Amino acid sequence: MDYTKMILELERNFKTFHMLFEDYSNLDEFIRWKQNQDKWSLLEILCHLIDEEREDFRTRVQFALEGAAGQPPQIDPQAWVTSRDYIYQNYSDKFQEFAQERSQSLTWLKNLPEMDWNSYFVHPKFGNFTAKYLLSNWVAHDLLHIKQIIRLRYDYLLFMHGENLNYAGEWK
Numbered sequence: 001m002d003y004t005k006m007i008l009e010l011e012r013n014f015k016t017f018h019m020l021f022e023d024y025s026n027l028d029e030f031i032r033w034k035q036n037q038d039k040w041s042l043l044e045i046l047c048h049l050i051d052e053e054r055e056d057f058r059t060r061v062q063f064a065l066e067g068a069a070g071q072p073p074q075i076d077p078q079a080w081v082t083s084r085d086y087i088y089q090n091y092s093d094k095f096q097e098f099a100q101e102r103s104q105s106l107t108w109l110k111n112l113p114e115m116d117w118n119s120y121f122v123h124p125k126f127g128n129f130t131a132k133y134l135l136s137n138w139v140a141h142d143l144l145h146i147k148q149i150i151r152l153r154y155d156y157l158l159f160m161h162g163e164n165l166n167y168a169g170e171w172k
Helices: 003-021 028-032 042-066 077-083 091-110 131-161
Strands: 120-123 127-130
Touching (some): 003 042, 003 131, 028 042, 042 077, 042 091, 042 120
Antiparallel strands (some): 120 127
């Protein structure tokens, strides 16, 4: 695995997120809109990405690389949506916070000395979590949320205009 390529993918994803999140701060209805209560709004996705950046992926990759004993701090991303009141946060502030957190992650990753990416910690339920496994899943997590945001924009377009969108092509 080429770790520099994975880090480059995180950087590319950051550019994609920047385009997907920018210029919505004045569209309060859209940033808080949900297709239903089981789905997340754009603001909730943004808040989730901040917390995952800071408290999940960066923390766990660092924990694995350092070969620290024990377990990294517990996380509960699903519960954070309500316990941290994502839907009531300020979109512009959160957009800036995500940019700062991802920039910090990229700077940290790019400045790491030669590391053993097979270093790991033992997850009590899933076994060994290597740094390379976590880095790969960090990139995959980004891609899943990029897909989620694009789907949210599509669903909102359908909701707002009510037009049949079949001519555009079939969404699968």
